[in-house]
Amino acid sequence: MNYQKISTALLLLTSSIIPLHASATDEQMLKQEAMGIVKQFGGTLKPQLVKAMKEGGPVHAIDICATQAPKIAKQLSEKTGWEVKRVSLKMRNTNTATPDVWERGILEEFDVKQASGTKAGKLTASIVQDGKFRFMKAQGAQPVCLTCHGTNIKPKVQEALNKHFPKDLATGYTLGQVRGAFSLSKILEE
Numbered sequence: 001m002n003y004q005k006i007s008t009a010l011l012l013l014t015s016s017i018i019p020l021h022a023s024a025t026d027e028q029m030l031k032q033e034a035m036g037i038v039k040q041f042g043g044t045l046k047p048q049l050v051k052a053m054k055e056g057g058p059v060h061a062i063d064i065c066a067t068q069a070p071k072i073a074k075q076l077s078e079k080t081g082w083e084v085k086r087v088s089l090k091m092r093n094t095n096t097a098t099p100d101v102w103e104r105g106i107l108e109e110f111d112v113k114q115a116s117g118t119k120a121g122k123l124t125a126s127i128v129q130d131g132k133f134r135f136m137k138a139q140g141a142q143p144v145c146l147t148c149h150g151t152n153i154k155p156k157v158q159e160a161l162n163k164h165f166p167k168d169l170a171t172g173y174t175l176g177q178v179r180g181a182f183s184l185s186k187i188l189e190e
């Protein structure tokens with residue numbers, strides 16, 4: 001492809017996804033802001049999870065995760081002004097993790113991309129929709145995650161999961177698969 005064709009293609013692409021009130025620079029900044037919040041979420045939750053696993057095993061860690069994860073999401077939302085959550089095609093917490101139409105489509109896309117070789121941790125997506133900037137970042141299943149999300153769940157762990165989440169769908173994952181995604185949105189100023 002020559003230069004002119006490339007720039008025409010880029011122009012078509014960007015003009016179709018970026019409305020007039022959010023410039024490309026704005027989008028770049030919003031993306032960076034969202035990435036920072038995702039880092040804070042993961043950087044707060046994962047150490048607590050790992051610590052709880054070490055100290056009290058997975059059953060204790062389920063208690064911690066079930067209380068701490070929604071709390072961290074809420075605190076980050078209050079602190080940053082973004083709506084912060086985690087979503088999945090196979091939800092554990094159906095109250096918080098059920099995806100809407102855009103999120104569902106992106107999660108399906110993430111699965112396809114991961115299956116064809118892209119690392120889950122590299123998958124992101126964003127859109128300007130209904131006056132909001134929306135951002136998603138996939139979370140891959142790492143070894144530690146499989147204790148509670150894998151294919152071979154210990155009976156005691158299963159029992160604890162059933163107690164908290166009777167409709168749990170979030171098991172059966174293998175290493176590297178997309179477990180879910182952080183999903184953030186921010187209302188754009190007019």
Ligand code: HEC
Binds near residue numbers: 066097139
């Ligand atoms: C000790 C068990 C345990 C481990 C280990 C664990 N999780 Fe979870 N996971 C949970 C519980 C419990 C919830 C529900 C938390 C909530 O209510 O927000 C959850 C929820 C999630 C969600 C939110 C979507 C949903 O389905 O509710 C994602 C995404 C997720 N886990 C990813 C991971 C990843 C990635 C790892 C590894 C780094 C991991 N989990 C390790 C127990 C665990």
